[in-house]
Amino acid sequence: MNAIAFTDVSKRYGDVLAVDGLDLTVEAGRTVALLGPNGAGKSTSIGMLLGLLRPTRGRVEVLGSPPEEAAARGEVGAMLQSGELIPELTVRELVDFVRRLYPRPLGLDEILRTADLTDLARRRADRLSGGQAQRVRFALSIAGAPRVLVLDEPTAAMDVESRLRFWEGMRAYAAGGRTVLFATHYLEEADEHSDRVIVIARGRVVADGTAAQIKAGAGGQTVRFTLGGQAAAGLDALPGVTAVELDAGLATLRTADPDATVTALYRGTSLDIRDLRITGADLEDAFLTLTQEV
Numbered sequence: 001m002n003a004i005a006f007t008d009v010s011k012r013y014g015d016v017l018a019v020d021g022l023d024l025t026v027e028a029g030r031t032v033a034l035l036g037p038n039g040a041g042k043s044t045s046i047g048m049l050l051g052l053l054r055p056t057r058g059r060v061e062v063l064g065s066p067p068e069e070a071a072a073r074g075e076v077g078a079m080l081q082s083g084e085l086i087p088e089l090t091v092r093e094l095v096d097f098v099r100r101l102y103p104r105p106l107g108l109d110e111i112l113r114t115a116d117l118t119d120l121a122r123r124r125a126d127r128l129s130g131g132q133a134q135r136v137r138f139a140l141s142i143a144g145a146p147r148v149l150v151l152d153e154p155t156a157a158m159d160v161e162s163r164l165r166f167w168e169g170m171r172a173y174a175a176g177g178r179t180v181l182f183a184t185h186y187l188e189e190a191d192e193h194s195d196r197v198i199v200i201a202r203g204r205v206v207a208d209g210t211a212a213q214i215k216a217g218a219g220g221q222t223v224r225f226t227l228g229g230q231a232a233a234g235l236d237a238l239p240g241v242t243a244v245e246l247d248a249g250l251a252t253l254r255t256a257d258p259d260a261t262v263t264a265l266y267r268g269t270s271l272d273i274r275d276l277r278i279t280g281a282d283l284e285d286a287f288l289t290l291t292q293e294v
C-alpha cells in the first residue's frame, strides 16, 4: 500500500492555481523531499495531505484513507511552519501532555532524545530560541508515533548545529520503517536526507527521482575552457555535447559524456584550449534548469 497518494490533484485560491494536476505516490518506509522555489505549491500540497485544505479537484489518500481519517487514527504527524507552544509548560510537560493524547505514543524519554531535547526538558517553552522551539515542534510531531510524518521546512529557524541534530533525529525516526515527507528550499538537505526528491514548480511535478538521477537528467556535466578569439564552429558536433554557450572567449559545453567530449576536443580539433575544467552539474544547476519559468 502507498503511504501517500495524490491523484490528479489541483487546488485553486481564486485566480491562483497553486497546485495543478499533481500525481504522486510515496511507498511506505520512504523519506521523500518535496523541493521547490517559493510559491511552488509545497505548503498547499502539505495542507491537503493533512486534510487541512480540500482539493479543488482530484483525490488525496494517506495509508489508503482520506487524510482526515488517517489523522483521526493518530497515524499522521506534522510539523508546520508555525504553531504556538503553550508558554507556561516546560518542554517535558508539554511533550508529555501531547503524547498522552495518542493511543500508542512513543516513550517520553525516547521523544526527548530523538529531538535532542533531553538537556532542555526543564526549560519553559517560552524561554526557547527559535531553533530550540522548532525541535520541540518536531518532538510534538513524532509524539504519537505516526506512521506518516510530514515536515514543512523543518529547519527554517535552525543554526548549523541544530540542523545536524535535527536530521539525526529525523533519520532515527524514519529508520523504524516510517514514511517521512519534508518540504524544503535547501537543495543540500533534499540531497542528503531523502532517498527520493520530488521537484515541484508552479504546482506541478517537474522532476522525480534520486538526487543523482535528477542531476543527471538536467544536463549531465559541464566542460569549460578559454578559447580567446579562435573560431569555434563545430563544438556542438562533438560527442556527448548537448548544448554550447560562447561568451567573451569562454566556451561552456554541456555534455552527457565528458571523457568523449574532451578526447575529441584535443584529438579532433586544432583549437588551442586553455584552462579546461570539468564540473558535475550539481543539484543547484539541475534545480534552476528544472524550475525556471518556461
Ligand SMILES: Nc1ncnc2c1ncn2[C@@H]1O[C@H](COP(=O)(O)OP(=O)(O)OP(=O)(O)O)[C@@H](O)[C@H]1O
Binding pocket: 013, 016, 017, 018, 036, 037, 038, 039, 040, 041, 042, 043, 044, 045, 185
Ligand atoms: N490562502 C491563500 N490564498 C491565496 N493564494 C494562496 C494562499 N496560499 C497560498 N497561495 C498561493 O498559492 C501558491 C502556492 O503557495 P504555497 O504556499 O503552497 O507555496 P510553497 O511552495 O509552500 O511556497 P514557500 O516555499 O514560499 O512556502 C502561491 O502563488 C501562493 O501565493
